[in-house]
Amino acid sequence: MKLLIFLLFITSLYAGEKIVLQLKWLHQFQFAGYYAAKEKGFYNELGLDVEIRERDRSKNNIEQVINGEAQYGIADSILFLYRSKKEPLVIVTPIFQHTPNVILTLKSSDIDSPYKLNNKKLLFYKKDTDGFGILAMFEHLGVKPYLDRTKDKKSYEALMKHEVDAYTGYLSNEPFYFKEKGMDINIINPANYGLDLYGDMLFTNKDEATKHPERVKKFKEATIKGWYYALEHKDEMIKIIKSKYAKNKSIKHLRYEADALEEIIQRKSIPIGTLDKGRIRYTLELYKDHGLIENEIDVDDYIFDSFNKKIDKNTILNSKENDYLKKKKVIKMCIDPDWMPFEKNDRGKHIGMTAEYKQILEKEIGIPIEVVQTKTWQDSLKFGKERKCDIFSLVMPTKERLKYLDFSTPYLKIPLVIVTNIDEFFINDISSVTNKKIGVVDGYAYGEILREKYPKMNLVKLKNLKDGLEKVRNKELFGFIGTLATTGYHIQKNYIGELKIAGKFDEKWELGIGTRNDEPILKSIFDKAIKQISLKKHQEILNKWISVKYEQEMDYKPILKWALGISFVFIIVLLFILRINRKLNLEIRSRKETERKLQELSITDELTTLYNRRYFNIIFTKLLNSAKRDNHNICFALMDIDFFKPYNDTYGHIMGDKALRDVSRCIKDSLSRADDYCFRLGGEEFAILFKGLSKEQATKLIKGIKQNIEDLKIEHKKNGASQYLTASFGLVVKDAKEVKNENELYREADALLYKAKENGRNKVCVNDETV
Structure with a gap:
């Protein structure tokens, strides 16, 4: 008896943690990844004993997880509505990038x-x-x-x-x-x-996520592994599902499911488990626009990775730091009011990179950070000395600033460069231009640093960056020193063909948060908060705001002098090396060209070679944000080929595909600017996206495309609007800053397209006017 009890005790020690996964429907290939994780031992390897339950259609499968009947479940974007009602659920990871x-x-x-x-x-x-x-x-x-x-x-x-x-x-x-x-x-x-929502997502309840975060991580890891296995071994999984789970389904049917789900999951272009918070916010905005959600929802509250970080929040700050923040209630922050792309006070609104970091840091410390309004950087520094600011968003230590500030761990490291007129030579050695007038913004830290390193450099104090670039353009100064990010941003925006980045310093400008040194606990708090920012998030912010490329130009004079003195034998050796390098470069170019084509494949429509819906979802957001930053109009048109189904029925699908290709080529040829985009959204529906044109200019462009399509003279006997193939357009032209989100534009263009069809087709309906 004692031996039996002992054996039972030992068995219980090594038994896996029992958990239940509640499916959203009946057994089928839709859940193959979970079956694979169970049958191939991926769950067991991580100490998980998983029961997979088929859907009981008389019950609400989401509520079964919420009330603890199961620890994990599968559902789609309906989960966001449950969260809006404060239901205690947490999304672990998406599996299907699109809903089936x-x-x-x-x-x-x-x-x-x-x-x-x-x-x-x-x-x-x-x-x-x-x-x-x-x-x-x-x-x-x-x-x-x-x-x-x-x-x-x-x-x-x-x-x-x-x-x-x-x-x-x-x-x-x-x-x-x-x-x-x-x-x-x-x-x-x-x-x-316009409703491209996530499909199946793995979720859990708040209790499981809070009490067993490591188990959630293990379950997620094994599940993703299971899905890769299932899609790479379809025939094996079909046999397992047929024999153990879905006995009534045919092998042929399961194979059809497997191939269809491959397209929905898109594992070859998007890693399984990839979650885009921007896409979730888009979904929430969509729900809000239609009155399905009223209250604001913090995405980080119900995404497991972010939720798990919040669970550990109390361990990030100690009790003394938490007590300080509770009493403080708000942190006052000074910024440079004109320092794009880092930051700017844009008519009272804080924009730029530090505005995004501010949002992250607010969540980390748990209290609001309020921007103090100043007109110049010098005013901000003055406010800091007078203790009107608790922190500075982005600063570098200097001897003067150390008198009133402490400095956090740097969170941005940006190269210093020198800007000159376009016709100046590239500067290899910065010390070679110490006899020339070079501008630097008064109050910037690198001015003090450079004065110490290059005492002979003729540095001229300036009001701001714009003042410096103007003086260089007008040749009042030889050059201007700034960061790669800020100077590159302004050159691209205002001085293309006039100014250039002519050289760089060995030093990098390491920027962090400046905290008032009479309250030293602030440094400790922000050091810990900065540490929580992921490398991925840093990269996202950099990619969004800094697109400057810096390329060195070679100064060939020293090379030529040296070449004249070398021996004939060495020239032969050099030529031999160059020949090898040339072959290597050709191979590299070939590989890059292959890689480029594979990227293109993932963002283009196979039939028409236009951009596809996936790329449309990416570019729509980027171009709208770009138009807002540049104070431009955003122009968006939806287009349908008129009576396309009757065309297919009359002339056949082969001719239909040819017509789609011809129309796509026509649209492409009608767009000439670099940031004019055209997409095939599906079937005969297209989208055209551009910025910077007035309503009259945009209307003229779209009317031209409409006419060019009809001028293709593709015969269409069943087109009620013409004897040829034609198209109808819904066009929206708006000041980008008046647009809340992409969905608003899409909805308006869709309504206008419908109106253009109602008015006889082969029409352009723009901002409620048919032309």
Whole structure:
């Protein structure tokens, strides 16, 4: 008996931690990664004993995780609505980069867009949670179908029998049944109408994330490993699923699922588990615009990696530091009011790199940081001496500043450069220009440092950076010293072809936070807060604000003098080396060209070679932000080829594909500027995105594209607007600063496109005016 008890005790010590994963639906290849992690021992290797439960359709699978019936679950973007209601759930990682939830209609019905579903009968899920992305699309487009909520396992047959007009299903599942019976269908995907949401995401409850963060990390790690395995060994996983999980599904059906999910997960272009907070914020804004979310939601509160960091917050600061912050309530910060791209006071609003760091630091220390309004950097320094500022956002220590400031660990390291007129030679040795007038902003730390290192340098104090660059352009100064980031930013914006970066210093400007030295605890707090900023976040901020490239130019004079003195034999050796280098350079160029083509493949549409929807989602945000920074208009047009389905039906899909290619080439040829973009969003829908033009200029450009398409003279007998193929456009032209987000623009352009169609097609509808 004692031996039995002892054995049971030993067994319990080595048994895995028991946890339950609640699936969102019935067993199928949709969950292959989880099966792989279990069957191949990836969970066991990390000490996890995982039970995978099939969906009980009478229960809410999300609430089963919230109430602790299961520790982990799978759901889509509906999770954000649960968070808006303060439900205690935490997103661990996304698996599907796109939702597979789509609407199916029969080809014969001619219902090929969501707009045609108004008052039509759509067989829908019993619970909104299962098809939220589709409901959001209807809300977004103002479409109101009749929802028949009797959907069950085999209800797709109702569509086959024409008992309903449309059916909600999974891209990876139900289309197989129609394919098997040889029935042609239309697939209406919300992603093609501005609703490109995450699909399946792994989530847990707050209790599990708080009490067992290491277990969450292990479960995430093993799950991602399982998904890679499942997609790389599809045939093996199909056999396992067929024999142990989904016995009623055919091998052929499971293989269809596997191939469809490969496209949805996109592991070859996006690592499994990649989470984009910007995309989540976009989703939240979308929900907010449609009244689905009212309160603000902090993304970091329910993303596990950020949530886990917050759990450890109390260990970052000690009790003394926490007590100090509670009493302090707000930290007052001084900035340089005109120092882009680092920072600027833009009509009372703090913008630039330090504005983004400020947001991060506020979350780390747990109290607000308030910017003190000043007009010049000299005013800011004066305020610091007078203790009107608790901290400086970005400073470097000097002897003078050490009298009233402590300095944190640097969080930015930026090279120092010298700017000259475009016709000056490249400067190899900075000490060679000490006899020339060189400007430096008064009060900047590197001025003091350079005066000590180069006592003979003729440094001239200036009011600000703009003053310095103007004086160099007007040849009142030989050069101006500044950081690579700030000088490069202003040269690209205002002085292209006039000024250049002609040399660099060995020194780097190491910048951190300056804290008032009569409250030394502030240095300790910000040292710890800075340490929490990830390298990835640093890189994101740098990439967003600094796109300056610095290339050295060679001064060949010393080389030529040396070359004249060398022997003939050495020249032969040199030529031999150059020949080898040339071959190496050709190989490097070849590799780079191959790499370039592979990037292009991931962001371009295969049929038309235009940019695809994935790249559209990236560029839309970047160009809108760029237009806001430059005080430009943002111009966005949605375009549909008129009566394209009848064209395909009349001339065939091969001619349809050729027409799409010809139209795409026509649009490309009509756009000439570097930051004019065209995208194929799906089917016959295109988007055109550009900035900096007035309403009249933008309208003229789009009208020109419309005419160029008709001038292709592609015969289209069933086009009610012309004897040739034509297109309709919805164009929005706005001051970028008046635009809240991309979704607002998309929605307006979509409504205008619809109006252009209602007004007879082959029209441009711009800002509510049809032309």
